Amino acid sequence: MSVGFVMLVHEALNRAEQVARHWARRGCPVVIHVDKRVDRQEFAKFASSLSDLENVKFSGRHRCDWGTWSLVEATISATRQMLAQFPEVRHVYLASGSCLPLRPVKELVAYLEKRPLTDFIESVTTEDVPWTVGGLDEERFTLRFPFSWKKHRKLFDAYVRLQRRVGFKRRIPAGLVPHMGSQWWCLTRQTLTAVFDDPSFDEYVRYFRKVWIPDESFFQTMVRLYSTNIESRSLTLSKFDFQGKPHIFYDDHMQLLRRSDCFVARKIWPFANKLYDGLLSDEGTIMTGAEPNPGKIDRIFSKATERRTKGRPGLYMQSRFPNDDWENGKTSAEYSVFEGFAELFEDFEAWLDRNISARAHGHLFGPERVEFAGGAEVFSGALTDSAAIRDYNPQAFLTNLIWNTRGERQTFQFGPRDNQAISWFMAKDANAQISVISGAWAVPLFRSNKDFSVIRKEAARLQKIEAEHLSILRSPWTKARVRVWTLAEFVEAPMEPLQAIIDEIGARSAHQLTTAPRMVPLEGFGQFLQNLKNQGMHPYLMGDFTPGAAVGRNRRSADKPYLVK
Amino acid sequence: MSVIGSYRLRLQRKRWRIRAFRKRRELTAVADRTDAIKPDDILLFSTLRNERVRLPYFLRYYRDMGVAHFLIVDNGSDDGSAEYLREQKDVSLWTTNKSYKRARFGVDWLNWLQRKYGHGHWCLVVDPDEFLIYPFCDTRPLRALTDWLDASSIRSFGAMLVDMYPKGPIDAQPYRAGDDPFQIASWFDSGNYMIRKNPKFGNLWIQGGPRTRAFFSDNPERAPALNKIPLVKWERGFTYVSSTHMLLPRGLNHVYDEWGGEKTSGCLLHAKFLDTFSVKAKEELERRQHYANSHEYRAYEARLRDDPDLWCRWSEKFINWRQMEILGLMSKGNWA
Numbered sequence: 001m002s003v004g005f006v007m008l009v010h011e012a013l014n015r016a017e018q019v020a021r022h023w024a025r026r027g028c029p030v031v032i033h034v035d036k037r038v039d040r041q042e043f044a045k046f047a048s049s050l051s052d053l054e055n056v057k058f059s060g061r062h063r064c065d066w067g068t069w070s071l072v073e074a075t076i077s078a079t080r081q082m083l084a085q086f087p088e089v090r091h092v093y094l095a096s097g098s099c100l101p102l103r104p105v106k107e108l109v110a111y112l113e114k115r116p117l118t119d120f121i122e123s124v125t126t127e128d129v130p131w132t133v134g135g136l137d138e139e140r141f142t143l144r145f146p147f148s149w150k151k152h153r154k155l156f157d158a159y160v161r162l163q164r165r166v167g168f169k170r171r172i173p174a175g176l177v178p179h180m181g182s183q184w185w186c187l188t189r190q191t192l193t194a195v196f197d198d199p200s201f202d203e204y205v206r207y208f209r210k211v212w213i214p215d216e217s218f219f220q221t222m223v224r225l226y227s228t229n230i231e232s233r234s235l236t237l238s239k240f241d242f243q244g245k246p247h248i249f250y251d252d253h254m255q256l257l258r259r260s261d262c263f264v265a266r267k268i269w270p271f272a273n274k275l276y277d278g279l280l281s282d283e284g285t286i287m288t289g290a291e292p293n294p295g296k297i298d299r300i301f302s303k304a305t306e307r308r309t310k311g312r313p314g315l316y317m318q319s320r321f322p323n324d325d326w327e328n329g330k331t332s333a334e335y336s337v338f339e340g341f342a343e344l345f346e347d348f349e350a351w352l353d354r355n356i357s358a359r360a361h362g363h364l365f366g367p368e369r370v371e372f373a374g375g376a377e378v379f380s381g382a383l384t385d386s387a388a389i390r391d392y393n394p395q396a397f398l399t400n401l402i403w404n405t406r407g408e409r410q411t412f413q414f415g416p417r418d419n420q421a422i423s424w425f426m427a428k429d430a431n432a433q434i435s436v437i438s439g440a441w442a443v444p445l446f447r448s449n450k451d452f453s454v455i456r457k458e459a460a461r462l463q464k465i466e467a468e469h470l471s472i473l474r475s476p477w478t479k480a481r482v483r484v485w486t487l488a489e490f491v492e493a494p495m496e497p498l499q500a501i502i503d504e505i506g507a508r509s510a511h512q513l514t515t516a517p518r519m520v521p522l523e524g525f526g527q528f529l530q531n532l533k534n535q536g537m538h539p540y541l542m543g544d545f546t547p548g549a550a551v552g553r554n555r556r557s558a559d560k561p562y563l564v565k
Numbered sequence: 566m567s568v569i570g571s572y573r574l575r576l577q578r579k580r581w582r583i584r585a586f587r588k589r590r591e592l593t594a595v596a597d598r599t600d601a602i603k604p605d606d607i608l609l610f611s612t613l614r615n616e617r618v619r620l621p622y623f624l625r626y627y628r629d630m631g632v633a634h635f636l637i638v639d640n641g642s643d644d645g646s647a648e649y650l651r652e653q654k655d656v657s658l659w660t661t662n663k664s665y666k667r668a669r670f671g672v673d674w675l676n677w678l679q680r681k682y683g684h685g686h687w688c689l690v691v692d693p694d695e696f697l698i699y700p701f702c703d704t705r706p707l708r709a710l711t712d713w714l715d716a717s718s719i720r721s722f723g724a725m726l727v728d729m730y731p732k733g734p735i736d737a738q739p740y741r742a743g744d745d746p747f748q749i750a751s752w753f754d755s756g757n758y759m760i761r762k763n764p765k766f767g768n769l770w771i772q773g774g775p776r777t778r779a780f781f782s783d784n785p786e787r788a789p790a791l792n793k794i795p796l797v798k799w800e801r802g803f804t805y806v807s808s809t810h811m812l813l814p815r816g817l818n819h820v821y822d823e824w825g826g827e828k829t830s831g832c833l834l835h836a837k838f839l840d841t842f843s844v845k846a847k848e849e850l851e852r853r854q855h856y857a858n859s860h861e862y863r864a865y866e867a868r869l870r871d872d873p874d875l876w877c878r879w880s881e882k883f884i885n886w887r888q889m890e891i892l893g894l895m896s897k898g899n900w901a
Contacts, residue, residue, distance in 0.1 A: 303901070308828070309825075315827075317830075317893050319898065320822055321821045322823055322824060322825045380879055382877055384782060386778075389782055396758070396760060400757060
């Protein structure tokens with residue numbers, strides 16, 4: 001038999017027993033190191049439960065603390081014992097008590113027999129290691145770490161900072177090139193004995209005693225001195241999350257684990273009964289001979305890490321509520337805001353609905369109610385048309401709307417009569433496409449049948465609001481795609497800007513626009529503005545309308561559907 | 566937060582603890598089986614009144630999930646709830662006839678019991694109409710979650726309240742003891758929740774759902790809070806401040822990420838709107854033992870008399886936790 005297992009155990013002893021038994025029964029010797037912190041009675045029970053197996057031995061116990069030399073010490077003594085007591089062993093496989101074999105032992109043995117001189121150990125130079133948590137990579141080898149990272153984090157960090165400032169550096173023993181990697185390896189007798197019998201072994205040990213997390217670097221560095229054939233990868237499937245703690249496998253990972261073709265996985269949740277029962281049972285005849293392929297599992301776990309660190313853009317919920325400007329996307333999708341269009345064109349919403357593949361709402365932030373498309377009282381996600389609820393939290397309203405309708409672009413009308421509390425949010429949102437015809441709010445006033453004094457007052461109010469809104473849109477913090485025309489400019493040549501906007505949204509058909517929305521008649525609008533001026537108000541947002549002049553042309557273009565070739 | 570501010574919160578926490586200590590005298594043990602609690606057990610704490618019909622399903626649901634012991638305060642039930650609970654081998658029962666309102670809606674009583682029995686345990690605090698779901702709850706017991714939270718050094722777990730309702734009048738289908746309430750109340754609102762931050766306690770304040778939509782559309786600031794932190798690795802010094810909405814020390818309220826990521830979270834499915842509701846609402850209105858003069862119940866009564874249907878055409882039918890996670894109501898976070 002060519003492979004022996006060294007197991008480091010500190011909890012869930014019943015599971016460790018099951019796994020040790022599984023290997024031992026199939027002819028693989030096992031040497032177990034049990035953490036000294038496990039109390040004596042429990043250890044005695046554990047030892048006696050395995051006493052029926054000749055090829056299971058226990059090594060001298062050490063007290064193991066995470067990130068310290070004690071783990072390596074335990075590994076070394078157990079490995080030495082393995083090499084001494086089981087001379088037939090050619091490969092030593094380092095495993096933990098929460099490891100679980102995924103493929104039949106026979107397959108592992110066959111695999112290793114074909115590669116009798118290969119050492120399987122992830123071993124990468126510090127420059128090439130992307131995974132270190134806490135920013136310590138090379139410094140693991142050059143600083144001192146007398147304080148526990150788990151118990152005295154502040155002292156640990158302070159001491160690291162002090163050493164950096166003072167410029168302290170430990171000397172790395174000559175000939176050693178620091179390498180790091182997963183602590184779970186499978187090495188050959190030849191390599192291991194060469195490491196242990198090295199005349200400078202004690203010097204190396206003295207050095208590594210004070211390295212930070214030596215279990216990820218001692219063997220990884222030492223094998224580089226002696227091994228003739230290193231496969232820099234671990235045969236144990238073991239994934240770490242963004243905080244550097246191992247991902248845990250549960251019953252529902254069964255299919256994934258089986259399909260990974262890896263030999264051993266860790267960490268397994270001790271109560272994952274189906275995994276233990278299923279994978280330790282003796283079906284053992286698969287013999288696919290496949291190479292380990294943890295790709296699919298990698299994807300699942302890297303997605304989990306991404307969800308934890310970046311989240312879903314535009315989602316605001318109970319466990320994701322980003323600070324301002326940390327949203328990584330203020331909303332979840334692009335949307336379009338039209339200001340002044342519904343005032344200038346009689347049937348703008350209906351026209352929009354015909355020409356773009358998107359939802360065309362009315363004034364969502366209108367003062368009376370939320371004007372959902374089609375006059376609906378309730379919309380996607382059970383948003384209601386209550387203005388009070390919307391105004392209670394306008395930002396939540398908008399982000400909810402965009403989130404709820406993922407996959408369908410939303411467009412809506414906006415103007416100075418609407419709730420302005422959303423202005424800044426939209427302006428800073430890169431997903432917003434805002435098109436403004438400034439001063440168009442004057443058109444409904446012009447056509448209304450109100451006393452002129454009322455109109456004058458309302459005009460002054462709306463102009464002030466819109467001016468403020470425009471200054472927000474022009475601020476340096478604005479990320480939205482903003483286009484502004486004055487009413488006068490827009491009336492001159494409406495098709496070109498409309499075409500540009502529609503193209504950006506995505507038209508229903510690939511053709512150019514054939515019909516324009518119907519413009520409201522503007523005869524006398526110039527005079528209307530002149531009257532406002534005469535009353536002492538200064539309407540400026542709509543640009544220059546000479547009384548009488550431009551009107552005729554506008555009328556013509558509005559009467560006949562505008563044809564563009 | 567300033568030094569003074571955090572000292573104030575410390576004083577407040579002490580005050581709630583002392584209050585809980587005083588209120589302990591209002592509780593009489595009916596069945597004390599707390600000796601049976603083992604060190605690793607997950608405990609469930611609840612206050613109730615006249616919930617006999619709900620109890621069989623409630624107990625079964627949480628037993629199956631892996632709750633080892635139930636610690637329940639019965640606030641003067643007269644429908645046989647106490648008698649039923651007394652017979653359950655994994656229930657410890659206390660009873661009181663004192664004011665629910667003056668025990669800050671039961672928080673004082675439970676704070677006391679948690680302080681006494683909850684120290685060092687994962688404690689779940691839910692009402693008999695609240696049903697926890699969490700990522701992978703169909704394949705992994707609650708213990709898997711708490712073990713993972715332990716390994717990640719996370720002490721508290723958020724689960725937003727999601728109000729469930731039937732399609733049609735809420736009293737059209739009778740609820741019978743032992744039934745799954747979500748066979749009847751299987752609909753919910755998926756995307757109309759509003760969140761803001763509570764700067765004092767650091768928790769999120771969430772409102773929305775069918776209650777805001779149907780009962781508070783003119784007055785949304787009075788709509789009930791839906792943010793909940795029902796699962797906490799309890800320590801003696803902790804206290805709930807108001808229901809399970811927030812805790813002290815305030816670090817426990819940090820169940821959300823502020824830098825764009827998602828923390829792991831669940832939902833409490835709220836089986837409030839069943840046929841039992843109208844009776845309950847009437848009773849609660851008479852007792853006036855609920856928050857803010859029971860204005861919530863008054864709003865319910867007014868609306869449900871005219872139009873007892875909460876369903877709308879954008880209501881979502883509940884399928885499973887994966888659906889809730891896709892809709893963005895809860896998150897797997899980095900638990901995979």
